[in-house]
Amino acid sequence: MPEPQTLAGRPPSALARLMAGLADRPQVAPGPTDTTLTPDDPGHPEYHRQARARVALARWETAAPRRYRTATCTHPDITTWADRAAPDPDTAGILVLTGPIGTGKTHQAYGALRRIAEAGPRRFEMIATTAPDMYGLLRPGGSERGSEYELRRLARIPLLLLDDLGTEKLSEWTEEATYRLINERYNQCRPVIITTNLLVTELAAQLGDRLASRLAQAATIVTLAGPDLRRGQP
Numbered sequence: 001m002p003e004p005q006t007l008a009g010r011p012p013s014a015l016a017r018l019m020a021g022l023a024d025r026p027q028v029a030p031g032p033t034d035t036t037l038t039p040d041d042p043g044h045p046e047y048h049r050q051a052r053a054r055v056a057l058a059r060w061e062t063a064a065p066r067r068y069r070t071a072t073c074t075h076p077d078i079t080t081w082a083d084r085a086a087p088d089p090d091t092a093g094i095l096v097l098t099g100p101i102g103t104g105k106t107h108q109a110y111g112a113l114r115r116i117a118e119a120g121p122r123r124f125e126m127i128a129t130t131a132p133d134m135y136g137l138l139r140p141g142g143s144e145r146g147s148e149y150e151l152r153r154l155a156r157i158p159l160l161l162l163d164d165l166g167t168e169k170l171s172e173w174t175e176e177a178t179y180r181l182i183n184e185r186y187n188q189c190r191p192v193i194i195t196t197n198l199l200v201t202e203l204a205a206q207l208g209d210r211l212a213s214r215l216a217q218a219a220t221i222v223t224l225a226g227p228d229l230r231r232g233q234p
């Protein structure tokens with residue numbers, strides 16, 4: 001029977017020689033790596049703001065009629081309102097744009113909404129409607145889903161533009177619908193943009209004392225003046 005073999009006294013294997021060589025090498029610690037994020041990197045706040053702004057602008061473009069697709073707001077009080085509404089809609093309140101026909105109220109209103117979208121807010125959902133269209137939707141038979149559903153949708157949407165309020169005489173029913181809508185948004189601190197050809201005093205009288213009181217407390221009122229911009233335009 002052959003003698004059992006032992007490892008003692010045998011030359012080191014190739015693996016053992018390699019390991020011994022590695023042990024002799026100087027220890028090199030990894031150097032510092034630059035982990036600073038740039039605005040192009042996911043994880044950087046600016047990267048995510050821009051991504052939110054792209055989504056918001058796409059929604060804005062869907063909601064804006066063709067004529068107002070290039071609208072920008074230029075009036076300083078309106079840009080200030082939009083800059084407040086973008087990061088903190090709860091504090092923006094009601095924006096009332098008043099002035100004669102063709103002075104750019106609707107243009108500025110869509111411009112304000114675009115400015116909010118460009119800021120990349122956490123949530124951007126908007127409905128833009130004229131007051132006559134809204135009353136058409138809310139009246140019995142105006143919507144398949146029913147007027148209560150439509151009123152709730154208008155009351156809950158984060159951003160609402162109510163264009164041309166006061167163009168028609170309010171019946172008891174339209175006054176009540178307008179009150180319920182604006183009162184609910186006022187109670188929930190949701191912003192509204194209203195445009196009107198009426199003077200603010202006339203609008204307040206038309207909407208009734210209850211809404212006039214809420215407007216007096218929560219509205220930023222901007223009066224646009226000047227010539228009818230439609231005259232001389234294609």
Ligand SMILES: Nc1ncnc2c1ncn2[C@@H]1O[C@H](COP(=O)(O)OP(=O)(O)OP(=O)(O)O)[C@@H](O)[C@H]1O
Pocket residue numbers: 067068074099100101102103104105106107108164195196197229230233
């Ligand atoms: N700053 C602007 N730059 C370019 N075009 C503008 C500007 N403001 C308004 N317009 C254009 O002038 C016209 C009238 O503007 P807009 O419709 O906003 O007026 P309005 O005050 O809402 O009028 P109305 O009281 O009749 O509703 C539109 O064709 C609009 O595109």
Ligand SMILES: [Mg+2]
Pocket residue numbers: 105106107163164195
């Ligand atoms: Mg208008």
